Amino acid sequence: MDLALLRTFVTVHRAGSFTRAAALLGLSQPAVTSQIRTLERQLGRPLFLRQARGVTPTTIGDELAHKAAPHLDALVEITESGLEEDSSLRTLHLAGPPEFTAERALPALTELTGDDGQGFALRASFGTAEETLEGLAAGHHDLAISTVRPRGALLSATALCDEEHVLVAAPSWTERIGPGPLRHAGPSALEHVPVVEVHESLPFVTRYWASVFDSRPIAPGTVVVPDLRAVLACAAAGAGLAVLPRYLCAAALARGDVVALHEPTVPPLRTYFLAVRTGTLAMPHIARAHEWLERAATDWC
Numbered sequence: 324m325d326l327a328l329l330r331t332f333v334t335v336h337r338a339g340s341f342t343r344a345a346a347l348l349g350l351s352q353p354a355v356t357s358q359i360r361t362l363e364r365q366l367g368r369p370l371f372l373r374q375a376r377g378v379t380p381t382t383i384g385d386e387l388a389h390k391a392a393p394h395l396d397a398l399v400e401i402t403e404s405g406l407e408e409d410s411s412l413r414t415l416h417l418a419g420p421p422e423f424t425a426e427r428a429l430p431a432l433t434e435l436t437g438d439d440g441q442g443f444a445l446r447a448s449f450g451t452a453e454e455t456l457e458g459l460a461a462g463h464h465d466l467a468i469s470t471v472r473p474r475g476a477l478l479s480a481t482a483l484c485d486e487e488h489v490l491v492a493a494p495s496w497t498e499r500i501g502p503g504p505l506r507h508a509g510p511s512a513l514e515h516v517p518v519v520e521v522h523e524s525l526p527f528v529t530r531y532w533a534s535v536f537d538s539r540p541i542a543p544g545t546v547v548v549p550d551l552r553a554v555l556a557c558a559a560a561g562a563g564l565a566v567l568p569r570y571l572c573a574a575a576l577a578r579g580d581v582v583a584l585h586e587p588t589v590p591p592l593r594t595y596f597l598a599v600r601t602g603t604l605a606m607p608h609i610a611r612a613h614e615w616l617e618r619a620a621t622d623w624c
């Protein structure tokens with residue numbers, strides 16, 4: 324049986340779509356369709372059921388994928404190992420949100436970049452959850468940190484940690500709003516306070532308002548900057564209120580650069596996931612980095 328046909332089949336099985344598989348393989352969709360039909364003719368059985376959105380494997384399709392995928396993954400591992408005689412020369416490609424990756428993941432992983440015989444080179448890129456997961460699926464990254472759990476069999480994910488969100492502003496704003504945290508106040512007390520955010524849609528503030536106040540924020544974004552570290556700096560300078568991960572603003576809160584405007588009984592949380600392409604944890608450098616991040620994350624929660 325042609326290994327190229329099996330590789331295409333496994334990619335379609337994991338991607339759940341001929342279109343997605345074609346993009347991952349660098350082939351046209353008709354080429355992928357033709358290869359699957361060829362394989363189905365050789366086996367004398369249908370492997371997928373075509374649906375409006377993608378494909379669903381038949382029983383024989385699932386059975387073939389279960390048998391073939393581990394061996395194809397092992398061949399990839401052998402091929403990649405053969406390209407680098409010294410495992411310490413391996414390069415790990417990590418992608419994730421800029422703030423969490425810079426503040427949490429990269430400092431942890433740099434401990435593995437030494438020359439102890441098991442180290443690796445490290446390359447990082449930043450992006451949205453959609454961008455990082457698409458890049459992971461396409462083979463541009465080895466690990467992706469995302470606030471969205473990927474769907475389908477192509478990628479697998481492990482819950483890494485939860486981050487707590489805090490509503491903060493410069494101390495000067497408490498005099499205008501009222502003394503002390505607004506434990507029992509409603510959102511009306513904050514309507515006149517400008518908002519500092521990462522996007523015009525106010526994703527952090529909107530999520531906080533929905534979770535804590537069961538409403539939507541009224542004030543528009545006064546300062547919009549695409550990095551939470553810049554949001555913190557602007558909030559500390561008095562530009563307005565912001566919703567930030569506690570890990571990112573903990574030091575500023577301790578110094579008094581910003582104060583918590585509200586202390587809900589149950590603070591909003593957001594989960595980070597550590598995603599890989601299915602089968603790639605067989606590669607030692609990816610498995611080691613994955614395990615190391617999981618271990619480090621126990622101190623982040």
